[in-house]
Amino acid sequence: MSGGNLVLSAGKRDIHAEIRLTGSKSESNRALVLEALSDGGVKVENLSEAADTVTLNKILRSLVAETPITIVDVGPAGTAMRFLTAFAAVKGIEAIITGTARMKQRPIGLLVDALRTLGASITYAEADGFPPVNTHPGFRQQTRVVSIKGDISSQYITALLLVAPVLPQGLELEIEGELTSRPYVEMTLSMLSQVGISHEWNGDRIVIPRQPFIITTLTVEPDWSAASYWYAMAALAETSAISLPNLRKYSLQGDSRIAEIMANFGVTSTFVGNGLEIKKEPKTFVPKLFDLKDCPDLAQTVIVCCAALGHNASFTGLETLKIKETDRIQALQNELAKFGVKFTADGTTYHLDSSERFFPEKIRISTYEDHRMAMAFAPLALVIKEVEIEDYLVVEKSYPDFWTHLAQIGIISTEQA
């Protein structure tokens, strides 16, 4: 990303807008892999504009174009890294899959081990257990049963499930221990069903026999993680009525839980014929414990919003945040401290103490190459006069129109020279 900063200032705290969100990055990335595996039998509509999706799309097309060896760069896209490793390994494509400096610190060893057990030939181009990975030709399935720990990243599990229908013997995937980010696995299984691939849960095992894809079109829903920032805006505004077309209550995306979470802060959700309307209503906050194990991408939105409102709360299910685009726990602690809020660990429970929070005239937020840091802290512009967001283009990873949409609610953005 190119490092410019953006200064945000809101003239007023009344928000009335209709925001058209791009498609879900998670659904899009799955759909693209299914499209590639089905040799085009599966088509995709309303693909996300997220940079991660654009990158994955380009790489999948280059990999199937059969050049002798390909070096491909996923940038900061974790799902692309994991999904492509499984795709290239099982298809027997010679490829080196690399990414940003941070991507080289995000573990992939469990997925590589599982793929090797299945019969894939994969080596590490640099450090063992981390990208870049080198996939080699000659996949020969050795077994249909493989186990993987469930509490590090559900993306490993999704990567394996997506390729399962093309494995000669199919797949019996045993999930060891707790399954984190479970709704993402459910999303994968639902999307597989939509393209004609059946599965069965057998205790802790997911069984997917080898099966053909049906010819069909997948339509990607708008991105609920992106919607979460609009909930935070609504919560911090004086009055708000935001309409988010095409979002559905019964979504494949676990981040639709934001509706229930934000009800605690007085944001109401009404599903109408063509989407969702959110409004701010008076509500007394009752301090509580939020478990975000199923929806880790909502953590920054909810924690920053809670801090800005001056509420105290506790959070669990944050273990995976340390291996995302940045160590999100550390990043939150650093940035919340800039307005007097403490975020401390007590074992695996985190306490947010906003009792000494204050609003300075100006605040400058570092974003740590993490799109969600930029978007989660941007709503502060509704309570702090000048909010400077470093490296603002970082949002392109999942939500390129974010700053344009902010302008729609009257938040003025000025680029810093």
Ligand SMILES: O=C(O)C1=C[C@@H](OP(=O)(O)O)[C@@H](O)[C@H](O)C1
């Ligand atoms: O499968 C997916 O699309 C995702 C799974 C989650 O990762 P983990 O399973 O690593 O928590 C989530 O944080 C990520 O943004 C997208």
Ligand SMILES: C=C(OP(=O)(O)O)C(=O)O
């Ligand atoms: C964690 C995220 O993405 P990924 O793991 O795909 O890089 C995210 O979008 O918040």
